[in-house]
Structure formats: C-alpha cells, structure tokens
Amino acid sequence: MIEGIFLFVKFMEASLAAPETSPLLAALRARGKQSEEQILSAHLAEIVPRSASRMRAVFKQAMGCTPLQYFRRRRREKARQLAETTTLPIHQILRELGVDDASHFLRNFKKQFGKTMTDCRREAQAQQADAPENITKNC
Secondary structure, eight states, X not given: OHHHHHXXXXXXXXXXXXXXXXXXXXXXXXXXXXXXXXXXXXXXXXXXXXXXXXXXXXXXXXXXXXXXXXXXXXXXXXXXXXXXXXXXOHHHHHHHTTOSOHHHHHHHHHHHHSSOHHHHHHHHHHHHHXXXXXXXXOO
C-alpha cells in the first residue's frame, strides 16, 4: 500500500514538473463540474487499485495530509517556482497548473508563503539583479 502512495506522489510530482503534458493537469483544466478531489481520486484509483477512502486514509497516515492537501500545497510551490523563474503572466501560470478559482488559490498562496506571487517574482528579480555575476566592473 505504501508503494502505491509513493507511486502516486511520484505521479503528482511528474505532473507538476511538466504541466503542459500532464494528464492530471489536463483533466483539471477541462474538468467542468468535477471537483479536484474527484479527479485526484480517479487518478489515484488508476495507480493503486484500492478504494478511494482507504487510499486517502493510508495517504494521510503516511504523509500527514490528504492527497488533495498535498497536491494543492505542491501546486502552490510550483506556481511560486514558475513566478520566480519565468516571465509568464500570473494568470497563465494558474491556467497551466489547472487552477479554476484564482482568488481562492492566490489567497491560499499568500497564506502558505506570506506574500503574493507578484511579490515572490519581484524578490527573485531583485536578487537576480544583485547577483555578483550581474555587476559590471568599472575598469
């Protein structure tokens, strides 16, 4: 059972590493009326053939959070990484990551990191501008 959780975590991590080719994120982007939890449960059931409720319980025991909580936290971390390392507009980052409710996502992002995505981007750009390799010599 723990091996199944490990496989599912790897699947979620791979989904966030390559959002443009992820079947999980594609399903989230095109979900219609399905909830994130329904989509995650369906993907979890494909990877680990156990009941969804049993897998959620085992996942929570092993990881300290539900699959949905884990996925949302990791998706916010990926959004931060993309905000800090790319010039993609924030709304495009959210779309690529399958975010349906931007205001809810951004509220939880700020709760997790203590700052907005825009603030994270500005800080990363300022640090990059101050990096020693970016300083020109006057000789």
